Amino acid sequence: MPARGQIRTRAKICGITRIEDAKAVVAAGADAIGLVFYPPSPRSVTVEQARDIAAAIPAFVTVTALFVNPTVEQVQSVLDAVRIDLIQFHGDEDDGFCQQFNRPYIKAIRVRQASDMVEACVRFPGALSLLLDSYKPGVPGGTGETFDWSLVPENLSKPIILAGGLNPANVANAIQDVKPFAVDVSGGVEAEGPNGLQKGIKDASKIQAFMNEVYRG
Template sequence: MQPGRTRTKICGITRPEDAVAAAAAGADAIGLVFYEPSPRCVSLEQARAIADAVPAFVTLTGLFVNPDRMLVEQVLSRVPLDLLQFHGDESPGFCDQFHRRWIKAIRVRARDDVEQGFKCWRRASGLLVDAYDPQRYGGTGQCFDWSVIPEQRPMPLILAGGLDASNVAEAIRQVRPWGVDVSGGVEASDNPGGASSGDTGKATKKGIKDAAKITEFLSEVNRVNQAD
């Protein structure tokens, strides 16, 4: 499925003001992480406060990594999620039991990973492709070889992994994804002078977004969309 325009998701939101900034800049979706090892994990109270700040027509997404069923149900009972994102080794049957639309994230090393992903997760609303790391389920801040992504896609493909304002335009031109997903690439820097989103080697404040970087990222996405 080819996009009419590239959709955008700002993931790892931990504060209501960051959700408001993402929506104001034009993000289609925001992501909340419910995975305790992640520095971007939010409590139910944080998640509810963020959800209350999200305006209409912005998709509120909950990210889980190998959760038990009770955790997902507990979150759904407290937070009005529109979409679930499973980022671990969950089975298709597990993902499909919550009566919510869901997307599946996979870690990519080769074309076969993506092709198998389309076959295995055919009931998903989209397949998110991320960089492979044997120790981490995403959030690596690393790109992967986009050329391994097949052109034939039976469902929406969402590109993640190491995206920021310096490379998202080229990523869209090359991959033509349904959507792009960014987290670390729009986070505030520990550098007091402020680092641009394209700077490398600068520590970021994980979970704390930079409104200017969000705007710059989305502007780059829109620039490519308008050019098409």
């Protein structure tokens, strides 16, 4: 547990597609869920699914909507139908686009070098935080791979959310090394099937183990 007076690291569980998984996130003590509105993703949800999931989330747990290069109409249709507290943009959107929806937003950055993060703080003045994810050509996120955490500069002007390949086995070390404001996980807490991870289906025991390690970190 964090020492007295020390800020606790927050956590978001992303790629939620089922009400039972959302409830497991809440029970484990996570701070936010992520709903993916990007149809190419196996973790994508419809507006109808999202509405039902969001309705099961109590106060003080943030419902985050994730988009990749959406149109204004696509974003607005979700906001009109679903309780959304925060927007996460994962594509090539600029600050002006991101700020127009009357919701706070965070911007995902696919990290290749330290300057990417420094420049993003300038390019996205309206972002509440930067979400740092692994760079993989042609993949906007959800790679399941870590990046070189030593690239993260100290004293960035915006809080950072660390993502990319986190799981119960490495998140405590990640928190100790990077000291992010928050961490974000998706594939690292998914259920195992006969052919590997069941993308979009979470494992409640992995979620709890992840949160235990977040508190330990």
